[in-house]
Amino acid sequence: MSDSCSSSDSSFEESDKYNQNCNRIINHNHEFLSSTDYARDDNGDVHNHRIAGVTSPPIRYRESHIHIVEVLTDTFDDHFHVIRYTTGRAINLPGGKHIHLVRGVTSRNDGHQHNFYFTTLIENPSSVPEGRRC
Template sequence: MGNNYYNYDKNKCDYNDKKEYDEKYYKIKNHNHEFESSTDYEEDDEGELHNHRVAGVTGPPIKYGKTHIHKVAELTDTFGDHFHEICDTTGPAIYLPGGKHIHLVKGRTTVADGHQHDYFFTTLIEDPTNVPEDKKC
């Protein structure tokens, strides 16, 4: 697929098809990240305290200065009769030893059943199965 950058409207949770490539910016390898987490606890309309699980895969990289971010658009699991949407962008890459990286995601779900939840998590490392031969057991 090559190096891809995607334009997106920050007020919407979807990508458009226009690809952007500009030699003056750093090239970013096309990739995405898995994530899984839980929201904080809140009370629904009936006063029942609960939280939600969320898991998914980020969108492709979006150029952000000398690094990149990713779009996150997922639904939480269902509790009782409701679920929530998460529509956000990650923070910039946080580099780890060995050249891999993760991203921080912090925000608030959409309102459902009279409430919303906060979430705070990191993505998993990109391409976790790509281990160099000299690092394998």
């Protein structure tokens, strides 16, 4: 990240200064919702799945952070898929907010898998503490 919330030190022992300067970067998660691409299952049915959930808390990564996404898709014709990935680094938005990209492939179930590609929602979209903007 290129703002005042950055820290090149990746050790958590030194994170107190980072935490005091930008608490919302350390303590937050993101909601997400999307759909997979379409695929054909063992019965020949073409379908997709819905994805929805909440990320893990942030994990420091270089001068930014990432999150873990671990969720099950919705069920279609008695099967679902597992998604276990990490997000990309934070993509800064105006007003001190950010999002993350997530791209990958679901687990293989019922003879197929699905690709997915989505962005997380803005973290804590309704509240930016005054004086804590980064």
